[in-house]
Amino acid sequence: MNRLLSTWLIAAVTLALFIWAVSLLHWDRPSPRQRASSPEKATCPQTLATSTTINDLQTIPQDIGPFAAVFKQTMRADEQRQAARQFHQQYFTPWTTTAPLFETTTVAEGVRQLAAQTWYGENRLIVEPTRMQHLLALADLERFPSMNQLGIAIKPSFIRILPTMRPFYETPDDVPFDHLQFAEIKPNEPVRLLHATTDGAWLYIETSYANGWVDPEAIRLVDESVRNRLANAPQLVVVRDYSSIQTTQSKILPQPKIGTLYPLVKEEADHWLVDVAVVGDDQHATLATARIAKNDARRHPLPLNSENVTLIGNELLKTDYGWGELYRNRDCSATTRDFFLAFGIWLPRNSYKQITSGPFVPLAGLSTSDKELRIREQGIPFRTLLHHKGHIMLYVGLHNSKPVILHTAWGLAYRPTNCPEQKFIIGRTIVSTLEAGKELSLSKGTTLDRLDGMLLLPVPDKEHAQRNQPSAAGVK
CATH class of the missing domain: 2.30.30.40 (SH3 Domains)
Incomplete structure (x- = not known):
């Protein structure tokens, strides 16, 4: 009997210790009852949720082609x-x-x-x-x-x-x-x-x-000879991100993105031969001849026409968001800069510098309907930048009489009823109206609400004389 009782006591103590140890592993987790009773977790969407979409991404074609098809006003040859x-x-x-x-x-x-x-x-x-x-x-x-x-x-x-x-x-x-x-x-x-x-x-x-x-x-x-070659030769511009390029000795070179320029050496049936800067024997730059597919590069600058804005615009639509081009992606001003670079139109780097690089049309203080009217009357698709603080966009035309933009955006801040502010992540380049996400309770209003100006490109030559300011941490 004593042996049986002793065995039973040992088993009971062992079980108690096991239960206590398991409870320690879970001390910081709320019980299922507690988790279910938390109103914020039960009723509010997850921060950075991407399980849903906004109406614009379902109703606006994510394709530049339909907008380019009705693109009429291009630049004159002298422009x-x-x-x-x-x-x-x-x-x-x-x-x-x-x-x-x-x-x-x-x-x-x-x-x-x-x-x-x-x-x-x-x-x-x-x-x-x-x-x-x-x-x-x-x-x-x-x-x-x-x-x-x-x-x-x-x-x-x-x-x-x-x-x-x-x-x-x-x-x-x-x-x-x-x-x-x-x-x-x-x-x-x-x-x-x-x-x-x-x-x-x-x-x-x-x-x-x-x-x-x-x-x-x-x-x-x-050295001067290499500089002269690059500055005076006809140029090609890369029109597809991460194009393949290798020297005529089959050495693979770093993949260029849209807007990279190479001096043209020779045209072949399916490829271009170009000059590429590489490390020379003296550790200075020298030029090597490289080959890039004709499908990946064009003579620079591209004519600003329907075919070419479709080509560049649709390639940029494949871009994910990258602040400061992190991960070799793009932010809003990198997208606008690379778009216009292909057409031989120079832009500075961030949104504020871009919109102030020429005489822009002020929109701040106007009603939303007057802003749309001003864009329809004065904006030229694929030649007009639109801006609000911290964001720059390319005007591409109209959809159901509403101005439409190509832009690279991170997300939209919104505040569901009885919930803290959330973020709808876009995280890529899209085509949208200026009221993308208006069906949400947007914390800061729509892009149209905040729109403060537009700029027609190219900027007159005298406007490029402004002095550059140093880069600093801040808005792209």
């Missing part, structure tokens, strides 16, 4: 020639000016102001002051700029606001908005080298539209 001259002048300014393009006196101060702010890292924790101090020491701003040399990009590379690939977010949940990410430089682009970090791991460069820190392996110094 396109003038735009091409302006483009050539702007594109090669890193090589043709004698001084830096951007206000170097304000670069250091801008970086210091950025460093004084609170930022969050990839671990969602505040960036430590010691890390910030280390970055500032690497940047060696007291000696900025320390060089003035001409170079060229030999592969795609990201331009960063500080010399690091680690992100800076405004809030712990601000992904994917890394505010150190500014732009992606394209192969063969002219650059000017202005500075280097103390360890030589980063170069500070400027292009015709952006300035910041890049991987030095992406840049090589370039």
Whole structure:
């Protein structure tokens, strides 16, 4: 009997310990009853939900073709020639000016102001002051700029606001908005080298539209003969993202995106032969002959006609959203810039600089119906930029008498009844009206509500004379 009782007691204690251990594993999880009784989780949609769609994505063709088919007003031949001259002048300014393009006196101060702010890292924790101090020491701003040399990009590379690939977010949940990410430089682009970090791991460069820190392996110094060849040869423009290109010795080169320019060497039946900047024996840039399919490149600039706006527009519709071209994707101003680049129309990089690059038509303060009327009367499809703070869009025409835009957007903030603010993620390039998502309870109103201006392109030549300002963390 005693042995039986002892066995029973041991079993009971073992079972109790097991139940207690299991309970410890689940101490931080609400019970099914608690989860069901939480009104927010039971009735509110999940933040960043993408299980539904907005009406515009179901009713507006996600195809530029129908809008291009009725595209009537193109540029006259003399307008396109003038735009091409302006483009050539702007594109090669890193090589043709004698001084830096951007206000170097304000670069250091801008970086210091950025460093004084609170930022969050990839671990969602505040960036430590010691890390910030280390970055500032690497940047060696007291000696900025320390060089003035001409170079060229030999592969795609990201331009960063500080010399690091680690992100800076405004809030712990601000992904994917890394505010150190500014732009992606394209192969063969002219650059000017202005500075280097103390360890030589980063170069500070400027292009015709952006300035910041890049991987030095992406840049090589370039001599006068190579510069003359690139500046004076007829050009091809890449019209499809991630096109295949390889040298005539079968060396595969980094895949270019829409808007990459290559000097034309020769035309073959199915391919173009082009000049591509590569690393020479002396570690400076030299030119190699490469082959790219005719389907992937065209003579630059493209005529602004129905066929070509359909080609470029539909290729851009394949693009996912990428702040500062993160992951080699695009944000709103990268999309508009690359669209017009193909047609030989130069634009600066971010939304504010683009809309202020010429005399724009003010729309702020007008009623929504008057804004639409102004766009219908004065806007020219595929030549007109529309803007509200932080966002730039391309006007492509009308759908049921409503203005329609091509744009790369992250999402729409909305607030369901009795719920906190949510985000409907778009996360790509779309065609929509200016009232996309109006069926939701939009927190900030529609794009049409916030629209403040439009700009007709190309901009008159005299308007391109404005002085560039340094890049800084902020709106694209």
